[in-house]
Amino acid sequence: MEPSFWHERWENEQIGFHQGDVNPFLIQHWRDLNLPNDASIFVPLCGKSLDMCFLAEQGHQVIGCELNQQGVEQFFLDNNLPMQTSSHGTHPCYATEQLAIYQGDIFTLSEEVTRECSGFYDRAALIAWPESMRHAYVKKLAALLPSGSQGMLITLDFETDVISGPPFAVSELWVNQHLSEFFEIQQLACIDVLADNPRFLNKQATWLNEVIYRLVRK
Numbered sequence: 001m002e003p004s005f006w007h008e009r010w011e012n013e014q015i016g017f018h019q020g021d022v023n024p025f026l027i028q029h030w031r032d033l034n035l036p037n038d039a040s041i042f043v044p045l046c047g048k049s050l051d052m053c054f055l056a057e058q059g060h061q062v063i064g065c066e067l068n069q070q071g072v073e074q075f076f077l078d079n080n081l082p083m084q085t086s087s088h089g090t091h092p093c094y095a096t097e098q099l100a101i102y103q104g105d106i107f108t109l110s111e112e113v114t115r116e117c118s119g120f121y122d123r124a125a126l127i128a129w130p131e132s133m134r135h136a137y138v139k140k141l142a143a144l145l146p147s148g149s150q151g152m153l154i155t156l157d158f159e160t161d162v163i164s165g166p167p168f169a170v171s172e173l174w175v176n177q178h179l180s181e182f183f184e185i186q187q188l189a190c191i192d193v194l195a196d197n198p199r200f201l202n203k204q205a206t207w208l209n210e211v212i213y214r215l216v217r218k
């Protein structure tokens with residue numbers, strides 16, 4: 001989506017993607033990655049996700065990237081975290097102990113920022129892009145991640161005509177076809193989450209899968 005779409009979402013508080021709790025699949029599967037506690041973790045399109053707090057609580061250094069300034073400021077306010085701002089090229093950086101969020105477009109984020117990252121976490125980032133922009137995002141994500149880094153990708157898959165996204169359905173086939181150039185891919189879980197999603201139930205969706213992958217940057 002274009003930046004204006006997301007800025008309007010934040011402006012109008014239409015942020016249905018934001019979860020009031022840490023993602024249960026992150027809690028359940030993060031340890032499957034076996035990353036050292038002090039690993040730096042990149043969180044693309046991070047919003048104000050509480051998942052970043054979970055990652056910091058595991059001992060990780062967390063580096064997020066979020067387009068919208070309000071989203072970044074709300075993250076620190078909502079969680080009562082003191083923060084300091086500094087400037088990094090075109091991206092202001094909002095930081096507290098163990099956590100830094102670079103505010104701006106991921107496509108212009110410098111690879112310097114993520115150079116030390118050995119882990120990453122993508123929830124509702126890949127699936128936020130329509131298919132026409134998704135491959136460009138994958139290429140940029142791959143460019144930002146050092147070889148050998150590993151992470152968790154959480155997608156949603158459903159019949160594509162059920163809703164006009166975001167979120168957009170991303171099939172296992174799409175993941176294998178478009179990510180295997182850059183990543184080793186292992187599916188960790190596939191769970192039917194239709195019963196927990198009124199938006200999809202109201203549209204008479206018959207299935208909705210949340211799929212968890214472990215990715216290793218080649």
Ligand SMILES: C[S@@+](CC[C@H](N)C(=O)[O-])C[C@H]1O[C@@H](n2cnc3c(N)ncnc32)[C@H](O)[C@@H]1O
Pocket residue numbers: 003006007017018019044045046047048049065066067068071104105106107123124125128166
């Ligand atoms: C669907 S939300 C997911 C947020 C977060 N991952 C979560 O789980 O709550 C997508 C987020 O990406 C941000 N975003 C969209 N385009 C972006 C871009 N080009 N660069 C950085 N962030 C972007 C939006 O402002 C929005 O907060």
